[in-house]
Amino acid sequence: MIAEADGTAAAADASDPDVDLVAAPGDLERALSDRQALIQLCLYALDRARSSGVVERLEHGLAAIGVTALRAEGERFDPARHEAGGAVPTDDPELEGVVAETEVVGFADQDRLLRAPIVTVYAKRAQ
Template sequence: MMSDENATPEQEPETAVTPEAETPETDPVETLRLENAELRDKLLRMAAEMDNLRKRTEREIADTRAYAIAGFARDMLSATDSLSRALMVLPADARTNADGTTTSLIEGIEMTEREMQRLLAKHGVRPIEAEGQKFDPHKHQAMFEVPDPTRPAGTVVQVVQAGFAIGDRVLRPAMVGVAKGGTAASSEIPAEGEGGVDKEA
């Protein structure tokens, strides 16, 4: 009688895999339909991103064109101010009592100032409306208050120095005097140097 140690263990019969037990294959048409939908979604997203990039680039180019000369224009305003001051200090009878040379000099200064203003306007630099307007801390800088009961409080009654803007940006705020009293409700006017002006270059 053979011992159990020499006996070979009985192997379990392998389970036969029937076609029914296999994972059913997906329909190739449905697979292609899903892939097509996924690719279409990616394509639409990419087209939207490209369109956004194009619009953003166009905006940046437009901003660069509009504001590239902001620093230069601000310096030009200082030059036009000097010409204006030169004309303002002339006596009232300077033209009538002046000789030909002085008259030509005055006319030359006036023509130069007008030409500089024209060139600034050509490149989008425009004056800021101030006198008679309601005080706007983004465009005006209050220098002093004027007791004027005939004007609503907060109305600009005097322009000390003209302000200028380029596009939506303020190059230089208008320095103004503001009505102190009147029929309108008084609004807080920032002190000198606290105009809250946006001076983007």
Template sequence: MNDDTSKPEDDKAATTATETEATKPDEKTATAAATPDPIEALKAENQDMRDKLLRTIAEMENLRKRTEREISDTRSYAIAGFARDMLTATDSLSRALMVLPAEARDSSDTTIRSLIEGIEMTEREMQRLLAKHGVKPIEAEGQKFDPHKHQAMFEVPDPSRPEGTVVQVVQAGFAIGDRVLRPAMVGVAKGGGATGAPAEGTIDKSV
């Protein structure tokens, strides 16, 4: 006698087999999606290497420029300390010439005249050598007071000059390149307003 009644276990096994077959394509798709495209991977690696190369080139160029600038600064400012000491000697010669009385220059004594001429020649030669190595005087008289280049020693009441104008130089200042070796010691105008006319409401105390 044939038993047409299906066993539950057989039906469950058939269903599981069907589901397994149905899920196989999805698993293949997921596996394919998880595997990176070798061409895209190579493109990404190539882009990364290119970026690193460009950064390295830029860094090397910056280093080259910085090194050139440092070498240039060293050449320009290496004698700054020596030049500053030379200025002290030059000042001494200038002061020696300033204190000489006028009659000494006109003296009939050949020795005195030769001594004065020798001092003057030495001062000029020292100034020439300083200029040859880039040490130049700072413009001061008639200029607007600049605290980076000038050192104010006193104020001069002068209503005819704009306020803050350098009207007297006590000691010349010098610079080497863009650096100040020493500021110029100056007297600065006071009381002239912004354009040189007496400031409104001020009183000229020099009268």
């Protein structure tokens, strides 16, 4: 065991009945603030990741805490949930207004939209 004189005393065991499990005022707010900061840092890293393995690992880790990636291919375009980044012409009236491709993945934390996906939408071909 490392001595306390080093400033690195062993942490108390949570199963010890003398351990106070009640959080101090402000601890919850600080934890939630730290969580948001870490989520934003992960999104920043995702935007810059070159490795599909790194992207997959970051997305998996975020999903484990309730932050889901939003890919909108095949969904009807909704300006409240998607950001239009471009259009692809189509002659098929069934495809008009449908998301053709997700250019930038969006993210949601539970039901709260963190970042809307930027999408390419099928649009009626000009005659």
